[in-house]
Amino acid sequence: MNELPTKSYLNDPKGLKSWLLTLDHKRIGLLYLFSIMAAFALGGIFAMLIRLELLSPGKDFMEADTYNQLFTLHGAIMIFLFIIPSIPAILGNFALPLMIGAKDVAFPRLNLASWYIYILGSAFAVYSMVAGAADTGWTFYTPYSTETTTSVISMTLGAFILGFSSIFTGLNFIVTIHKLRSPGMSWFKMPLFVWGLYATAIIQVLATPVLGITLLLLIIERVAGIGIFDPAMGGDPVLYQHFFWFYSHPAVYIMILPGMGIISELISVFSNKKIFGYKAIAFSSLGIAFVSFLVWGHHMFVSGQSELAAMIFSFLTFFVGIPSGIKVFNWVTTMYRGSISLKTPMLYALSFLFLFTIGGLTGIFLGALSVDVHLHDTYFIVAHFHYVMMGGTVMAFLGGVHYWWPKIWGRMYSELWARISVALIFVGFNVTFFSQFILGSQGMPRRYYNYLDQYQPLHAFSTYGSWILGLGFVIMAVYLVHSLFKGRVAGSNPWGALTFEWTTASPPPHENFATIPETTHGPYDFDKIVPKRTLTED
Amino acid sequence: MKNGSSHSHHILPPRVYLGVGAALLILTAITVAVSFFNFGPYNLLVAMLIAAGKASLVALFFMHLKYDNKLYMTIFVASVVFLAVFIILTMFDTLRRDDIYDIGAGPIRDRAVMYDSVAVDSTITGADSIEAVSDTTINQSPGQ
């Protein structure tokens, strides 16, 4: 029978102060876990309220202005407070040093600072909610964002500050991966999650500063009226969109790339088979990161940008499909003739494959200039990016959380309830958002408070889906919290995985390893080594 | 020096720094001097070439890129390349935005009946009508 180690990073040292001033990457990961989950809950509640209002046409229970504020808050919170930091800051912080056999990240103090900056940025965002929430949509497009009376400045300032948090995390990870790998761990012996984080970090440090300067310009424009985005003064609002999307398109890959890294881990471990095409997956991460900087104009096909630019951006957008396709084919091939075990993390990985493929392929439709002109700003877009972000990133995130949960806490959640929750989330998600593809193709515009009667059945269907989805998350919250106290002790390697984090105790000691591990095999050499599982089947 | 860390500390003689500083000052003098001559459209090019030369000196010697791990050089050059991509792709829009005004409306088919009543010339051809329409109504001046 397994037992929890008496001393681990969780209880050594004790006390609130030791947590708030911790330099331990695992604890900082947990600080991020709690704060980001709070943001996710908040954004989720806003989403449920939006769907509830849209249950029938006209006013159900909130004013149109409130509705505008709610979808702005939902978007801004989910993007800036939840999905961008989620995987890197929580799971990356926790797992990255463990996976490369390091004692910590390269700059522990910077790591802690990034969490405090996150909290500061979130505080501005929350302040914006009480001080007359912004109603611009999460993109803060000018000229409306410079004119509306709502609190745009505190929200953009929040996003600006959160950008620093993101940059610091990215900077820390790049240096950690370059300089702190344990002896013998060459670049191509790194787990693929590390490759995903590396590609993500490159985007974080290259793109986020441009968001910073963009939001700064927006704030200056709003405060001082310098006219840089104001056509009446010779400025150009479309320039704002260029600036904004030069960050925000690559930001989509900040969200999805680490998720893809997690999927690579899950598919290999739960197929008990060596990953197919390791190098192809690793390089395709870098490929996606590179291409992501060349395609931002596909968000601007109806903005009035030049025909030439629109054609170039449309053409370049299709190239994103190549590395993404490479990954999907490699994952599917990995599973082929593997010994697949349908544990909860694997169920999330399979959901990811299914939903991300839909999200990715509809992205190809939307990248096509002529099609986008029709579908732009309809529910088709809304459905597409929820399939990529929620169906992709969130599924991968949840898969990762369930995969590393026993490592983080040393205890296992209830597999039965976890599977029920996956099923509800998967079904609820598709009910909510597949209906929105149809709505969009029929012409339902996004961000509208009211709609024609003919759209009502599908809107109602979508709202019912959000209830199923919400139920799935509530169940998850309950069994995860329950597992902390009553869960079975998992032991060091409950899944039979081969990467370094599973060689140390669960939960790991303060400095991760008793002795720094040496790389003796690849991260997925299931053909050569049969790892010992510490948790038997129920 | 101890701790075995001295091998990568590349200590340059002071004359390198002073020499580079002098070169930078001379280039400054040159760029100011040439700014009083008008090379027309090449003014910007000349100024930027000199600035790029100065920047390279700073990066290579003051920032030690010439002697350090080539990774730093790669990172730095990559950031400049990405910046160039940003500016160039944006300018594909901003410099060509007015092209839309050159596109005139015209009949889809040469001899559609519906155009006969509005045609200036009854023996209209497709090319003529495009010109006629765009000359009169569509050809506005650019907004910027």
Place this chain on the structure above:
Amino acid sequence: MAQATGQPHFLQHHFTDVEQQRESAKLGMWIFLITEVLLFGGLFCAYAIYRSWNPDIFHNAHVHLDIFAGTLNTVVLITSSVTMALAIRSMQLGNRPATLKFLITTLLLAAVFLVVKYFEYSHKIHLGQLPGKFYTFGGIEGTNPHIFFSVYFLMTGLHGFHVLAGMGVITWLIVRTQRNAFSAEYYTPVEMTGLYWHLVDLIWIFLFPLFYLVG
């Protein structure tokens, strides 16, 4: 933990040796520098676009900048880069008094730069050559001449802010050097600040011709 006895006090526990710590700091600094490049990059992009749209305004407005002040500031910043480089070199050789001397010179030159900038700005404010709705100057032909000054103040303002931040860090370095915190074995903070300072110089090398010379 795994540290052998006799490890230097400045080695943090999660690094295996001094060299690893030093290289990590340097790589981190370079990554920080490229975020600065991209931060200024947005404004360079704005400059390129507004200049391409308003070549005449940019030309007519740029003659109102003081070439002498701009050249003087260029000379000042270049000299401060030389003294910064020499400060690092002195610390590499363990020469603390020389390091202090060069750091203080650098700090003073930075102050001179900002003083010159202050006189330039107050002259512009006096004439009303200002961004956006604050523009009241009447001597420039063309529509929207304030755009030039919007870009000018944004870029030189952000750059000036970086000079100010640099002065803060250099002051901290001077204090630390005085307290004997650095040696020929450990001078990473001096070296990192130097990299930052050279980048600030490097950006000015582009701002100077773009605004003062070609406009």
